[in-house]
Amino acid sequence: MSVTLVLGGARSGKSGYAERLADASGKEIVYVATSRAGDAEMAARIAHHRERRPAGWRTVEEELALAAVLRTECAPGRLVLVDCLTLWLSNLMFCDGREWPDVGEVTLPERFHSEHAALLDLLEGGVEGDLVFVSNEVGMGIVPWGAVSRCFADEAGRLNQTVAARADRAVFVAAGLPLVLKGSTC
Amino acid sequence: MSVTLVLGGARSGKSGYAERLADASGKEIVYVATSRAGDAEMAARIAHHRERRPAGWRTVEEELALAAVLRTECAPGRLVLVDCLTLWLSNLMFCDGREWPDVGEVTLPERFHSEHAALLDLLEGGVEGDLVFVSNEVGMGIVPWGAVSRCFADEAGRLNQTVAARADRAVFVAAGLPLVLKGSTC
Amino acid sequence: MSVTLVLGGARSGKSGYAERLADASGKEIVYVATSRAGDAEMAARIAHHRERRPAGWRTVEEELALAAVLRTECAPGRLVLVDCLTLWLSNLMFCDGREWPDVGEVTLPERFHSEHAALLDLLEGGVEGDLVFVSNEVGMGIVPWGAVSRCFADEAGRLNQTVAARADRAVFVAAGLPLVLKGSTC
Numbered sequence: 333m334s335v336t337l338v339l340g341g342a343r344s345g346k347s348g349y350a351e352r353l354a355d356a357s358g359k360e361i362v363y364v365a366t367s368r369a370g371d372a373e374m375a376a377r378i379a380h381h382r383e384r385r386p387a388g389w390r391t392v393e394e395e396l397a398l399a400a401v402l403r404t405e406c407a408p409g410r411l412v413l414v415d416c417l418t419l420w421l422s423n424l425m426f427c428d429g430r431e432w433p434d435v436g437e438v439t440l441p442e443r444f445h446s447e448h449a450a451l452l453d454l455l456e457g458g459v460e461g462d463l464v465f466v467s468n469e470v471g472m473g474i475v476p477w478g479a480v481s482r483c484f485a486d487e488a489g490r491l492n493q494t495v496a497a498r499a500d501r502a503v504f505v506a507a508g509l510p511l512v513l514k515g516s517t518c
Numbered sequence: 519m520s521v522t523l524v525l526g527g528a529r530s531g532k533s534g535y536a537e538r539l540a541d542a543s544g545k546e547i548v549y550v551a552t553s554r555a556g557d558a559e560m561a562a563r564i565a566h567h568r569e570r571r572p573a574g575w576r577t578v579e580e581e582l583a584l585a586a587v588l589r590t591e592c593a594p595g596r597l598v599l600v601d602c603l604t605l606w607l608s609n610l611m612f613c614d615g616r617e618w619p620d621v622g623e624v625t626l627p628e629r630f631h632s633e634h635a636a637l638l639d640l641l642e643g644g645v646e647g648d649l650v651f652v653s654n655e656v657g658m659g660i661v662p663w664g665a666v667s668r669c670f671a672d673e674a675g676r677l678n679q680t681v682a683a684r685a686d687r688a689v690f691v692a693a694g695l696p697l698v699l700k701g702s703t704c
Numbered sequence: 705m706s707v708t709l710v711l712g713g714a715r716s717g718k719s720g721y722a723e724r725l726a727d728a729s730g731k732e733i734v735y736v737a738t739s740r741a742g743d744a745e746m747a748a749r750i751a752h753h754r755e756r757r758p759a760g761w762r763t764v765e766e767e768l769a770l771a772a773v774l775r776t777e778c779a780p781g782r783l784v785l786v787d788c789l790t791l792w793l794s795n796l797m798f799c800d801g802r803e804w805p806d807v808g809e810v811t812l813p814e815r816f817h818s819e820h821a822a823l824l825d826l827l828e829g830g831v832e833g834d835l836v837f838v839s840n841e842v843g844m845g846i847v848p849w850g851a852v853s854r855c856f857a858d859e860a861g862r863l864n865q866t867v868a869a870r871a872d873r874a875v876f877v878a879a880g881l882p883l884v885l886k887g888s889t890c
């Protein structure tokens with residue numbers, strides 16, 4: 333198994349970079365979309381991503397049970413592209429419809445922890461084929477107001493570190509161009 | 519023509535880096551300022567930038583018609599430094615005095631599109647001399663609240679990708695120091 | 705003296721990276737903590753950092769008089785790790801309990817300026833042993849609303865540039881992995 337993390341800001345070109353990487357692999361591609369079309373704006377963003385993808389790619393939509401999908405889909409000769417970890421994280425934070433406090437301590441949903449543990453298990457155990465994760469860098473602005481935003485920034489950063497530590501390659505994308513954090517140039 | 523993109527966060531030292539690059543070129547320098555002194559704070563920021571520039575540089579102020587200025591000013595043996603693309607983008611977004619909604623879809627001013635098309639035409643066609651663009655990375659924090667902020671982050675990221683794809687060199691500046699995204703060290 | 709700047713976003717792994725760097729030096733380590741446990745959330749963050757530190761390290765807590773502490777603590781054969789410059793900056797901005805305006809010009813406390821000057825003096829003069837600064841990148845998101853946030857982003861960026869210019873090595877950390885801005889790989 334080869335695991336790659338493609339990390340970048342909003343509209344950094346990280347998805348496009350990961351898609352070109354997938355395309356250049358010459359392998360069968362499974363695209364795992366973690367977004368949900370909760371409103372018109374998000375639906376437009378999803379449509380924008382979908383139009384760009386080659387027709388031959390198979391798309392699997394999964395908001396929460398990422399590790400389960402990867403266990404099913406990862407296979408020799410295949411590249412699974414997950415876009416993106418940050419939306420998956422956001423889905424998990426809000427999956428039980430809880431109200432978030434503006435201040436004070438935050439308790440994450442049980443499913444948040446179980447799904448994280450499942451992903452970590454998967455990465456530790458190793459899977460067949462290639463796996464590419466797209467993820468957002470969200471911690472390089474002013475620390476945001478509101479406990480939920482800070483919690484999200486913390487968890488997103490922690491997840492990026494966790495995946496990067498287990499990845500064979502990691503790149504930081506800015507303006508559509510990669511800086512290699514780990515491994516060789518993709 | 520040689521085109522360079524200098525990308526960085528707020529107070530990353532990107533302007534200073536671009537200015538040293540221009541200074542080291544030994545060429546005649548035209549400095550294109552895209553900011554407008556809308557309030558006292560912005561006026562102070564502009565004055566701060568102006569004081570640092572060598573006396574021999576010629577300054578052209580243009581908030582909107584960037585491509586037209588570049589068509590006039592770019593010439594063999596000359597380096598044109600544009601500081602910065604992000605303010606130009608912001609000027610275009612707000613150029614017709616519209617009210618922006620907090621949620622929902624955003625429609626950009628017609629001039630936004632026509633000026634973008636003109637800049638793209640220019641870069642595709644090629645101009646004489648050297649051209650250095652300074653631009654902000656704004657997408658690495660928490661996705662901001664408000665449709666206008668998200669639209670701005672999207673458009674700024676898209677513009678950075680567009681220019682970087684057509685640039686000969688691109689650098690990402692942090693703490694005043696460059697990471698090379700494309701081309702050789704400046 | 706060897707000075708290193710470790711720069712990164714929130715939860716980028718910058719502290720962990722700096723701590724591994726310190727640990728690998730084989731030197732006596734003095735850890736200078738600049739945070740103050742103002743509320744429960746910050747107390748939890750401090751505890752999180754403290755648990756990770758090796759038992760043999762000596763901790764000095766100092767919110768404001770950083771240069772004075774460094775003059776005392778820096779010594780041959782010793783590595784002093786400062787975590788972090790950004791909290792120190794924040795402490796200085798708010799050290800006199802002033803009210804900050806939402807708009808308009810901002811005047812910084814006198815102590816802000818005197819402590820900055822003292823740190824600059826120290827770095828210019830040189831000290832014995834090794835010195836590692838951890839600092840936040842906060843300028844790569846949307847420019848925040850509110851004069852105090854913009855002032856903070858400006859000063860944080862300026863401080864990073866100032867320290868980086870005088871450092872022997874500087875790294876930019878993302879997802880726990882370093883990109884070398886200056887000097888050799890740490």
